[in-house]
Amino acid sequence: MAHNHIHIHKHEVKANNLVFSILLNLLITIAQIVGGIVSGSLALISDALHNFSDVISLVFSLVAHKLSRRKASINNTFGYKRAELIAAFINASTLVIVAFVLIYGAIERFFNPHPIQSGLVIWLAILGIVVNGLSVIFLKKDAEHNLNMKSAYLHLLTDMMASVAVLVGGLLMKFYHWFWMDSVMTILIAIYLIVVGIDLLKSSTKMLMLFTPDHIDIKEIVREVHKIPGVGKLHHIHVWHLNEEELHLEAHLDCSEDIKMTEFNDLLHNLEVVLFDKFGINHINIQPEFKKEDPKEFIVQD
Template sequence: MVFLIMAHQHQHGHSHTHHHHDLKGRNLLISIILNAFITLAQVIGGLVSGSLALLSDALHNFSDVLSLVISYMANVLSKRKASAKKTFGYKRAEVIAAFVNSATLMVVAVFLIIEAVERFYHPKDIGSDLVIWLSIIAILGNGFSVLLIKKDSDVNMNMKSAYLHLLTDMMASVAVLIGGLLMKFYQVFWIDPLLTLLIALYLVYMGYDLLKQSTKVLMLFTPKSVAVNDIVVAISNISLVKNVHHVHIWQLNEEEVHLEAHIDFLQDIRLSEFDRVLEQIEKLAYDEFGINHVNIQPEFGKCDSKQIIVQD
């Protein structure tokens, strides 16, 4: 008889985690309100002043509002418990949000590049005073939002995507302010499409890495921090283990990395002996590779492929 055994590290500090989730949600909500106000002001100001850089900043800000709403919804969904129909719950919600947000960064960037190139060929006088004041408002609003969610951005992909949106928009607003000052005092109006182009290229630079990371998680690729051959060798060195095969390692979300494998044993051992080996594997996987969910299928003399990687 073959047993499928599931082991995982027990979680602690539920009240702290719940409080942390609440703070994340609150901070996102504040950022949404701030950015909605900034977007509206910049759209009106951009239309009145004729500044493409201001309108491009407004468009970026609008994508911020959408991304923050997605991040907020993902944050709410991720707190929902697992059920019979959703055995993993909504743990992937924040990774999906990160993917959507980073993809929108790229789309917005392409749109801005097209608009900037067109404006180079058809320059336009800009109402610089409005540009200056609205960019200052945007810098203050986005700066406050960046400070609110910076801490969570270091450990959470969803919050990082929201943080990148806000950070790039704050930097874009700084560029727009510099452009507004140059237009006001030196009548250098070509600076407007140039800044738009630079903002767009920076969006591509910032968004690409996050898009790649979130895609790898959604595609169940092996995390970069885990070397499959190293963990196979480490488990094979455990007493009674003959070989390790059919290995799958994937990242469910920021907090969970899963290992699934078949292990061929040298002897027809008892379940109690297997439990002791399983504890060793669990400790090894967590301490040396950061894997906190282990799913092992024990085997003895079973005729199946012994390759490490087998596509099921």
């Protein structure tokens, strides 16, 4: 079975950005918990709990990032490249879980509102916006290239939005005494968490389950490969993400002629170029065949 891959330039994710974000979020979490207890604001405490879940998620993302950079070995032939996908899945799950906990608390508080020290809420919300805003800026570029970093980035982005919501609620409570806004803002924060959390959960689950990526059309791959001289039929095809940097394809290639191995190497090179240029597949594993009797379906479920 011929095995080949194309080396591509990889965006280097900076772990230092994660470390800095962890320290900032730990600081704001402590401040918001103390402030929420003193002021009596559920929205502030819920924002603090969300921040604390972010600290845990960021630490988990950092550990996964470190693991993913470990070298492969005989016992771990792929290394720990999928560690970041697991981190993204867990982080997405915590987003959804935290959201439902917040909704439960907000509904209970909505029917039993009480006066809140809005001044403290406002200042701590501003602090939350500044701290989370800085963290979002640090991780934005990494989030565009890495699902694990995207999960951490979304945690921080929703934190920043939550702090904005808490600030708006604090201002309304200060000037209009609408103390029920504390619960409303909490629910709005939670709904957004559910939306972004489920989307990230779906993406990470598809990668962990080795589903064909959404942007890949296997029939289109077959059409393009069949245009290459010397190709009989490409079949038994599987396409999946090992991680976000490596898109793999394995398949059987029925050659149109009984060619030499040196000729097959040239055919394999042409196949590799087409798959990379048109579909972004940078790692292929091909089993060559000539008039072998077996099913020639595009995909075979064993």
